[in-house]
Amino acid sequence: MARGRPSKKGLIADAALNLFQVAGYQGTSIDQVVLEAGVSKPTVYSNYPSKQLLWQEVLKQIIERSKAELDGLITQHEQCSDVFSQGWIDIWQHWSNAKDRLAAYRIHWGEPHKFSEEDSALFAQLELSLIQTLQRWMAIHAVSDSHFFVLFAISREAFLLPKINPCRNDSRLTSESITALIDSLVQQNN
Template sequence: MARGRPSKKGLIATAASSLFRVSGYQGTSIDQVVATAEVSKPTVYSNFPSKLLLWQEVLRLLISASDTELHTLRESLAASGSSFTEGWIRLWHAWADNPDRIAAYRIHWGEAHKLTEDEQLLFKGLEEVLIQHLSHWMNQHQIPEVLFPQLMALSREACLISKLAEPCYSHPDLTLQIEQCIAP
């Protein structure tokens, strides 16, 4: 393979990711992946013997990219002296504004019957990335851990669920609710 040239496996996973994002798991076929990646069907199957294994690879790549993205954002927020609430909301918006993560939620919440325990565990690993970065942000600002479930529920509803359906809260509503939650 030439240097700087993406691997076939990487091309296939990237193509599949874009198809899963648009069409979901059920709506994406291996034939579509073949056409989008511009590789042969045997090439796809030699790298990913099943669509489930391909979805697992997409999730692994998403976990890694998400961890890097949130780490960079969290460091930037800390360096700029962002308040707890501002940083918390920015972390959540970064999470929910990513179309690949939204696709993962749609697939895992709406098409779970098609997935095995392995995919469910990978999805939990994806969510764990968010939880770890939010927990770290709370610790940096000395927010009591006991508030984590309440802050998660508020933010999940306002930021994530609103991306999957109609918006539930405006940004000022979430800010006020978080401020009330963490107030002494």
């Protein structure tokens, strides 16, 4: 392979991600991946013997990118000495604005019958990277773990679910109202 030139395996995974983001798992075929990647069908199958293995590779890449992004985000917020609610909300907004993560949620929540235990475990790893980042942010601010479930549920409802399904958007859930709710919950019980 030439230095600086992406591998065919990488091109195939990138092409598949683009298609999964637009059409979901069911709506993406190997033939479409072949066209999008500009490689032959045997090349795709020699690197990924099935669409399921291709999806697993894409999901692994999403997990790696997400972990790196979240680590950088936490470090940035620590250095800026951000207040708890500001960092918490920024983490959720960052998480919920990534097209690749939104595609993973839509696929795994919308088509769960298509996936093996290994696929489900990979998706759980993706969510675990968010959970661990949020728990780290709570620890930095000495926020009790007992608040995690409520904070997580409120934030998922406010930030993630409207991005996955825009019809669920609740205009009452503004950044200001979420900030006030988070601040009152944390101050009330700490």
